[in-house]
Amino acid sequence: MYILIFGSNDSGKTRTIFGRDGKPGLLHLLPGYQYISVSNYYREKIISGAEIGKSIKAYMEKGRLVPDELTFKAIIDMNLQYNGNYICDGVPRNISQAQWFEQRAEDIVIIKLILPEKIAWERAQKRKRADDTPQAFRRRMKIYNTQTKPAIKYLKEKYPFLAISSHKMEADKRAKVIFEFVKQHQGL
Numbered sequence: 469m470y471i472l473i474f475g476s477n478d479s480g481k482t483r484t485i486f487g488r489d490g491k492p493g494l495l496h497l498l499p500g501y502q503y504i505s506v507s508n509y510y511r512e513k514i515i516s517g518a519e520i521g522k523s524i525k526a527y528m529e530k531g532r533l534v535p536d537e538l539t540f541k542a543i544i545d546m547n548l549q550y551n552g553n554y555i556c557d558g559v560p561r562n563i564s565q566a567q568w569f570e571q572r573a574e575d576i577v578i579i580k581l582i583l584p585e586k587i588a589w590e591r592a593q594k595r596k597r598a599d600d601t602p603q604a605f606r607r608r609m610k611i612y613n614t615q616t617k618p619a620i621k622y623l624k625e626k627y628p629f630l631a632i633s634s635h636k637m638e639a640d641k642r643a644k645v646i647f648e649f650v651k652q653h654q655g656l
Contacts (some may be wrong), residue, residue: 469553469573469574470575472578472579472623478587480581484639501553502553509545539561577653582633583634589605628649630646
């Protein structure tokens with residue numbers, strides 16, 4: 469099964485997946501699931517100086533969506549086995565990537581963490597990463613609104629869907645709600 473977790477920047481995807489302050493996250497509640505983060509893969513390739521990292525860096529620094537070809541390569545490079553259980557963070561980000569996943573997955577569950585843009589910006593300012601400039605943030609939000617939201621809409625019409633207001637619920641509680649939802653839909 470693929471659990472596809474969507475949310476704008478700083479919506480709490482990572483905290484929901486890994487937990488916080490000793491409280492369990494979704495990975496703890498769902499043993500046997502593998503965490504897949506395309507963004508982490510991108511950052512690792514950038515830091516390592518790999519040729520693909522240079523291409524990825526140019527897109528990320530501008531707050532632009534990394535092209536599908538590089539995203540698909542990232543997933544394949546992570547040795548994604550298409551018959552396992554995965555929690556995917558940061559992918560798919562558009563309809564063509566959603567269709568790519570559909571071709572490889574039997575069961576998909578869609579989770580959307582909702583966070584108002586103003587709160588997302590406040591959280592991003594606290595992180596102080598190089599790619600968190602106001603311009604890059606606005607571009608990422610535009611991409612999320614114009615490309616990722618249509619992918620979510622496309623998938624939620626076909627697969628079980630759960631939306632959670634991430635700023636109104638602690639990460640461990642979100643993880644438990646998602647766990648119960650996934651449990652209901654395993655082995656569709």
